[in-house]
Amino acid sequence: MNDLAGMPVLEPAEGAKDQHMVINMGPQHPATHGVLRLVLEIDGEIIVRIYPEIGYLHTGIEKTCEAKFYHQVVPLTDRINYLDPLSNNLCYALAVEKLLDLEIPPKAQWMRVLLAELSRLNSHLIWLGTHAMDIGALTVFLYTFREREDILRLFEAVAGQRMMLSYIRIGGLSMEPPLDFLDRVQAFIRIFPEKIDEYANLLTGNPIFRNRLVGVGHLSAEDAVALGVTGPPLRASGVDFDLRRDMPYSSYEKFQFDVPTSTACDCWARYEVRLVEMRESVKIIQQALDGMPEGPVKADAPKIVLPDREKMKTQMEALIHHFKIVTEGFAVPAGEVYQGIEAGHGMTGYYIVSDGTAKPYRVHMRYPSFPTLQALEVMCKGRMLADVVAVIGSIDIVLGEIDR
Amino acid sequence: MADTATLLGRTAVLEGLPGHPAIKAILDWNADALTDAKFDFGELTLTIAPEQIRAACFTLQAAGYNFFEDLTAVDWFPTAPRFQLSYHLTSFAMKDRIRLRVMLQDADPAVESITQVWAGANFYEREVFDLFGIRFEEHPNLRRIMMPEEWVGHPLRKDYPVEGYR
Numbered sequence: 001m002n003d004l005a006g007m008p009v010l011e012p013a014e015g016a017k018d019q020h021m022v023i024n025m026g027p028q029h030p031a032t033h034g035v036l037r038l039v040l041e042i043d044g045e046i047i048v049r050i051y052p053e054i055g056y057l058h059t060g061i062e063k064t065c066e067a068k069f070y071h072q073v074v075p076l077t078d079r080i081n082y083l084d085p086l087s088n089n090l091c092y093a094l095a096v097e098k099l100l101d102l103e104i105p106p107k108a109q110w111m112r113v114l115l116a117e118l119s120r121l122n123s124h125l126i127w128l129g130t131h132a133m134d135i136g137a138l139t140v141f142l143y144t145f146r147e148r149e150d151i152l153r154l155f156e157a158v159a160g161q162r163m164m165l166s167y168i169r170i171g172g173l174s175m176e177p178p179l180d181f182l183d184r185v186q187a188f189i190r191i192f193p194e195k196i197d198e199y200a201n202l203l204t205g206n207p208i209f210r211n212r213l214v215g216v217g218h219l220s221a222e223d224a225v226a227l228g229v230t231g232p233p234l235r236a237s238g239v240d241f242d243l244r245r246d247m248p249y250s251s252y253e254k255f256q257f258d259v260p261t262s263t264a265c266d267c268w269a270r271y272e273v274r275l276v277e278m279r280e281s282v283k284i285i286q287q288a289l290d291g292m293p294e295g296p297v298k299a300d301a302p303k304i305v306l307p308d309r310e311k312m313k314t315q316m317e318a319l320i321h322h323f324k325i326v327t328e329g330f331a332v333p334a335g336e337v338y339q340g341i342e343a344g345h346g347m348t349g350y351y352i353v354s355d356g357t358a359k360p361y362r363v364h365m366r367y368p369s370f371p372t373l374q375a376l377e378v379m380c381k382g383r384m385l386a387d388v389v390a391v392i393g394s395i396d397i398v399l400g401e402i403d404r
Numbered sequence: 405m406a407d408t409a410t411l412l413g414r415t416a417v418l419e420g421l422p423g424h425p426a427i428k429a430i431l432d433w434n435a436d437a438l439t440d441a442k443f444d445f446g447e448l449t450l451t452i453a454p455e456q457i458r459a460a461c462f463t464l465q466a467a468g469y470n471f472f473e474d475l476t477a478v479d480w481f482p483t484a485p486r487f488q489l490s491y492h493l494t495s496f497a498m499k500d501r502i503r504l505r506v507m508l509q510d511a512d513p514a515v516e517s518i519t520q521v522w523a524g525a526n527f528y529e530r531e532v533f534d535l536f537g538i539r540f541e542e543h544p545n546l547r548r549i550m551m552p553e554e555w556v557g558h559p560l561r562k563d564y565p566v567e568g569y570r
Contacts, residue, residue: 054549054550055548055549055550055551055552058550058551060559062535062560063559063560063564063566064566066566067566067567098445098446099445225470225471225496226522226523226524227522227523227524228471228472228473228522228524228525229524239496241496246496246499247499247501335444335445336445336447336449336478336490336503337445337447338447338474338490338492338501338503340473340494340501347473349473349474349492351474351476351490351492353478361478362476362478362479364474364476364490366473366474366492370527370528371524371527371528373527374523374524374526374527403550404550
């Protein structure tokens with residue numbers, strides 16, 4: 001069933017041709033959070049079928065990775081999920097480090113946890129602001145972006161960049177954080193729990209917001225698992241699984257935190273789970289600040305990790321290593337690894353196949369929004385057209401990670 | 405399972421990890437379907453005969469590997485067999501992840517779809533079909549997902565250039 005332009009067109013179901021209508025939503029639609037096109041079959045205002053049409057943002061990042069040295073892939077990973085950049089960096093770095101069997105110093109691991117949680121807060125703040133805006137509560141957006149600005153300033157302080165950080169590198173971090181960085185993070189998380197209360201004040205008791213979310217977008221635990229849904233939507237369906245706790249990486253096993261779940265299975269549950277998750281992130285950041293170890297932030301592997309500028313200008317070996325890494329890269333032992341982490345949206349995974357050369361043979365990214373989008377039809381079927389907007393907001397998709 | 409030693413080959417894995425639930429389930433079901441195995445980087449890889457993959461997934465699902473995490477392909481051009489499919493399955497209860505591997509020949513590569521086991525494999529199989537040209541039989545909607553419908557070629561194949569005109 002193709003029309004002239006080669007786009008798939010949904011015909012109304014047999015026997016309902018006079019009653020059903022097929023309409024198009026997106027790709028240029030503010031509530032689709034990017035360039036998502038939905039073909040909807042509706043009966044009046046009731047959703048009968050949804051066909052997500054994706055690929056508008058496909059840039060072939062996996063193909064590009066095959067032509068780059070391992071260390072050149074790091075900046076590409078930022079651009080996949082641009083709202084949670086450090087999780088991408090972290091997942092890629094962990095996968096390559098697994099292949100290289102590289103020991104990461106404790107301070108770098110702690111810093112990675114701290115930054116990954118800040119990145120999660122960043123992601124959740126954007127979700128909260130845009131989700132509330134989709135529902136019609138415009139004010140919240142201004143408040144969440146105020147705090148997001150604070151986080152971006154922290155990012156700028158460590159990496160010199162606000163969005164595309166590339167701060168977590170293979171073998172540790174790209175450089176030491178500035179001297180006052182930990183104090184600034186402390187100042188931020190001291191005020192942040194109050195801000196979460198402020199958002200909750202604006203939304204939790206708001207009857208319009210409640211009515212738009214409670215009971216909407218029901219996703220049972222069985223459907224969530226079968227469809228590959230992960231992260232907050234999975235936990236809001238009552239499945240208690242979080243990679244940070246259950247298959248820990250980067251020292252997460254040394255941190256105490258709770259994993260919020262809900263059995264309500266609706267958009268409201270997803271809202272509540274994410275709000276609690278933000279509070280738990282603050283707890284993790286506080287523990288990371290309190291227990292921050294001393295020591296280097298880079299692994300002791302001169303043939304893999306770029307040397308400091310200081311050393312490069314004073315030591316011959318460091319200069320040679322720098323030259324070799326930049327011009328020839330470094331060989332990675334042959335093999336295949338899969339590394340999963342819990343990013344803001346759910347389970348992210350990097351699958352890297354090495355053939356023993358300095359360029360990856362194959363890099364594949366598993367990003368949570370891609371399978372979660374499949375659950376859209378289950379959640380919206382039989383509901384009103386306006387609920388689609390609420391459901392898309394509640395599953396928190398990023399088209400950059402769907403299309404890659 | 406926490407053993408970090410590398411075990412290569414079917415016999416070594418069967419001897420080294422006798423109690424592993426995934427291996428046990430596969431052997432109890434059909435020992436011939438397991439053609440090869442390896443354990444390296446702390447990850448278990450089981451190579452399954454192509455015509456058995458759906459039944460193997462049903463078996464492992466029943467054995468506790470309840471979550472389908474990822475599917476992708478690797479093109480080993482010009483060596484034969486050319487294509488490798490990598491399925492990643494996770495068990496929420498056992499907190500364990502395994503990789504199933506299926507090798508396919510160059511000419512008209514096709515394998516059974518596992519959307520009957522996990523509906524969530526739908527998009528992944530479409531992606532592999534789109535970018536590698538591997539068909540999944542009995543897939544409910546096997547059409548391109550990333551590239552435009554009228555696109556010619558499969559970009560992630562190794563004989564497809566990274567830059568320049570096609």
